[in-house]
Amino acid sequence: MVDIATRVWNHKWKIDPIVRSLIDTDFYKLLMCQSVFRNKPDTNVTFSLINRTTSIRLADVVDEGELREQLDHIRGLSLSRGESTWMRGNTFYGKRQMFTPEFIDWFEALRLPPYHLEKRDGQYELTFEGKWPEVMLWEIPALAVIMELRSRSVLRDMGRFELQVLYARAMTKLWEKVEGLRDVQGLRLADFGTRRRHSFLWQDWCVQAMQEGLGKSFIGTSNCLIAKNRDLEAIGTNAHELPMVYSALAESDDELAQAPYEVLADWHEEHDGNLRVILPDTYGSAGFLEHAPDWLAGWTGIRIDSGDPATWAETAIRWWTERGEDPRQKLVIFSDGLDVAKIAQLQAQFNGRVRVSFGWGTLLTNDFRGLVPDDALRPFSLVCKAVSANGRPTVKLSDNPNKAMGPADEIERYKRVFGVGAQKVQPVVV
Template identity: 80%
Template sequence: MVDIATRVWNHKWKIDPIVRSLIDTDFYKLLMCQSVFRNKRDTQVTFSLINRSKDVPLARLIDEGELREQLDHIRSLSLKRNESTWLRGNTFYGKRQMFRPDFMEWFEGLRLPPYHLERVGDQYELTFEGAWPEVMLWEIPALAVLMELRGRAVLGDMGRFELQVLYARAMTKLWEKIERLREVPALRIADFGTRRRHSFLWQDWCVQAMLEGLGDSFVGTSNCLIAKNRDLEAIGTNAHELPMVYAALAEDDTALAQAPYDVLADWQEEHEGNLRIILPDTYGTDGFLRKAPDWLAGWTGVRIDSGDPAEGAERAIAWWKARGEDPRDKLVIFSDGLSEEKILTLQHQFAGRVRVSFGWGTLLTNDFRGLTADDRLAPFSLVCKAVAANGRPTVKLSDNPAKAMGPEDQIARYKRVFGVGEQTHMDVVV
């Protein structure tokens, strides 16, 4: 096990790449990338960094030259032979050869495309433009770099013993969470914390702690590199990016209303079983479920990623019952801003009614709240989203208007098309 405090101390003396592998990314990005490669490879997209936490002045904390060095290093990476072998030959979700030969040949020759970086006030404007399959793979490493550089900026003022104490406290804090969770019967939980982690080494430590502390209740990690290195299950399905881009490509309101279901029709052609998970909230869960075709009710489950999680699960249960499905056979994955307290509450509320699972993100891999002066290491809400497709803006409504994005006129249009009325504003924790 790496001495994390010593490694952090050594950051002061040498260049230390943050992202060292193209598979230091979330598994769902690779699954989605293969789907995009097959169905929409010529679509031109723009991804952009969005800092929802304006009180965190990234451009004052992070040196622009150091940020460019890290991003340039990522552009130098290519898939290693052992990584390619793992992707080609491993069994994922019970399926061998999850990744097709044509996709793997393309991925093995990939270098990530150029980026555009500009300082605007106290924030960075970071964008990526190009073919969708290439540009989409920037999201996770770009976020990981920015999150870790912000952490290094704060930690750089600390002495060696101060760092040792900090990480000892952070380890104790996580272990106390694990001790609470290990008492929960039938718990299923995975690491979803790559995008906004404190650092790669810390995420790896958290995964090891979860594995030892929770045993079979810990079902895997979204991080492909850690899954490969630790011989764990790689966990993930799909994300809002797919319906956002499909919707932007729609030629009229009729096609727009159909776009979220077209995404899942394409997905169904490629995947089965536990990969058939619906993410219904991109344009409002109520409208999505109300208009969903009957074949979607036969899918394995749903992921709840915005709004009140209990209300989202209740909506799904009612929908399955109305479509003649037994909710007890269905999987509900909670993944939005989870604390251990929320995990305990939701597990108690829904155990026996559905199959419950949790994707634990930022508050697993980046919970340093209360451990530094002025809480300078507290996690914050940083995302990198597709903002345009073939020159048209993308839109996300969500079940929480605080997570909505897109031009105001397009947000109004999407609300009309998808029948979204009043929504309850909820604070975005991370």
């Protein structure tokens, strides 16, 4: 097992780069990238870093030179032979050759496109522009770099023994979480913590702790590199990015209203089984489900990523029941702001009524709250989103208005088109 404190104490980034591989990313990014490569390869997009926690002035904390070094390092990465073999030959979700030879040939030749970086009002403006299949692969590594550089900045002046104690306390804190989940009946839980992790080494340690502590209740990780190295299931389906870009490309309000379903029609052609999971909240779950075509009710399940999770799980159960589906056969994946108490509560409430699963993110891989002075390692809400497609702005509404993004006039237009009424404001945990 890696001595993380010693590695931090002896840090040389060329030995310990933050992003080690193009598959040090979430599995859903690769699945979506293949879909985009097939369906929308020539779409031009812009991705941008967005710090929702503006009280953390990243440009005052993260050194610009170090940030550029790490981003330049990522631009030099390419798929290794072993990684290509894993993608070509591994079984994902029970399916061999999940990735087509054409897509992997393209991926093997890929180098990530240039970035644009500048400081503004204590924050970094970090953007990526180009063809959608290439630019989208910047999202996860860009977030991982910013998060870990912030961690390194806080830890830089700590002594060796201080670091040993810090990581001992963090390990104890995580292990207590594992122990708190051991008696949760029927638990199925995956690591979804790549994008806002404390560091790569820490995420890898968390995964190993979950493997040992939870056994079969731990079903895998979203991180492809860790899944490969630890012989785990790579977990993931699709994300808000697809409907956001498809919707921006719509030529009329009628096309806009159909765009989220066009996304899933394309997905339906490529995937089956547990990969057929609906993410309904991009423009409001209520309207999405109300207007969804009947064939979507036959999909495997739903992922709940904003709003009150219990409320939306109950909504999904009613929706399936009204369409003649048996909710007990359906999968509900909870993935927003999870920690032990909420996981246990939701499992108890819905176990036996649906097939329950959890994607545990930031509070698994980056919970150092209360462990350093001024709580300087507390997790914060950082995202990297598609902000335009072919020159048109993207919009996300969410079931939580605190997560909405896009120009104000376009937000109002989308609310009108998708029939979004009053929404309950929820705190954004991470």
